Amino acid sequence: MSGTRREIPNDPGRRDRILDAALDVIAEGGVHRTTHRKIASRAGVPLGSLTYYFDGMDDLLALAFARLADTMSKLYRRTLHSAGSTAEAEAAVVELICGPAYATDRDMTLIFEMYAYANHNTAVATTTRSWLARSRESLALHFTPGVARALDALIEGWPMHRRFDAAPLNRQLVAGVVHAVVNAAPHLPDEQL
Numbered sequence: 744m745s746g747t748r749r750e751i752p753n754d755p756g757r758r759d760r761i762l763d764a765a766l767d768v769i770a771e772g773g774v775h776r777t778t779h780r781k782i783a784s785r786a787g788v789p790l791g792s793l794t795y796y797f798d799g800m801d802d803l804l805a806l807a808f809a810r811l812a813d814t815m816s817k818l819y820r821r822t823l824h825s826a827g828s829t830a831e832a833e834a835a836v837v838e839l840i841c842g843p844a845y846a847t848d849r850d851m852t853l854i855f856e857m858y859a860y861a862n863h864n865t866a867v868a869t870t871t872r873s874w875l876a877r878s879r880e881s882l883a884l885h886f887t888p889g890v891a892r893a894l895d896a897l898i899e900g901w902p903m904h905r906r907f908d909a910a911p912l913n914r915q916l917v918a919g920v921v922h923a924v925v926n927a928a929p930h931l932p933d934e935q936l
Contacts, residue, residue, distance in 0.1 A: 758796045760786045765807040770852050774804065774860050805866035808857045811850075812874035818845055819898075820881045832885035833925055837918045839898050841911075846902035855903075890928045894921065 764786035768777045779800065783790045797803040822839055826832040839845045846854070861868040875895065882891035897920065905912050 754788075757786075757788055757792060761788060761793060761796060761803070762807045762810045765803055766811060766853060769804075769807065769856050770849050774856050777804070779803075801864060801866070804860065805864060805870065808853075808860065808867050809870045811853050811857060812870050812877075815845070815850065815854075816874055816877040816881070819878055823881045823884055826885060829885060829925065833918070833921050836882075836894050836898065836921050837914060840901045840917050840921075841914045845898075848906065851902055851906045886925065887928050890925055893924050893927075897921065897924070 761782060765777065765782045767785055768781045772781075777800070779790060779793045782803070783793055786792075793803060797806065819839065822835045822845065823832060826835045857867060857871060861871045878895045878898070879888070879891045882894050886894060897917075901912060901917065
């Protein structure tokens with residue numbers, strides 16, 4: 744028999760369950776109310792598992808937010824990647840802003856928590872910057888860098904407003920603004936806005 748019991752995980756999905764549970768706990772009560780005990784309970788794991796897999800709460804939160812950013816970046820990329828024309832890419836941007844799949848209420852809560860935590864945590868700030876860069880790279884599949892930056896700001900900002908307005912967005916208005924930004928491409932600089 745090769746290997747020791749320690750080398751063979753008896754619960755290979757435990758680390759991922761802990762990260763998912765951390766995001767659930769954050770979504771329900773915020774970072775400030777997140778504890779090891781709540782995460783362990785939500786994940787259905789012994790409390791000691793958290794210290795086995797993570798170097799404290801900061802590490803656990805940083806990895807949970809990295810998981811969130813990665814999941815959302817992949818959805819963002821898939822939505823834009825499938826567009827075959829500029830018009831389809833504009834429609835994909837409108838879908839990211841108005842549609843049900845991206846930036847759900849839970850996602851928005853987690854994004855707000857991540858942004859706030861990034862102000863005080865270098866690892867999460869790095870994750871946030873990387874997420875913004877990945878978003879712009881996805882938009883750059885169809886748009887110039889200046890337009891990609893402007894559209895990314897709309898994709899980030901409009902769902903935030905929707906969340907606090909507690910009303911659906913006017914899809915026609917959003918589509919008109921997205922189209923106007925895309926058509927302003929010759930007038931937008933390609934460097935950072």
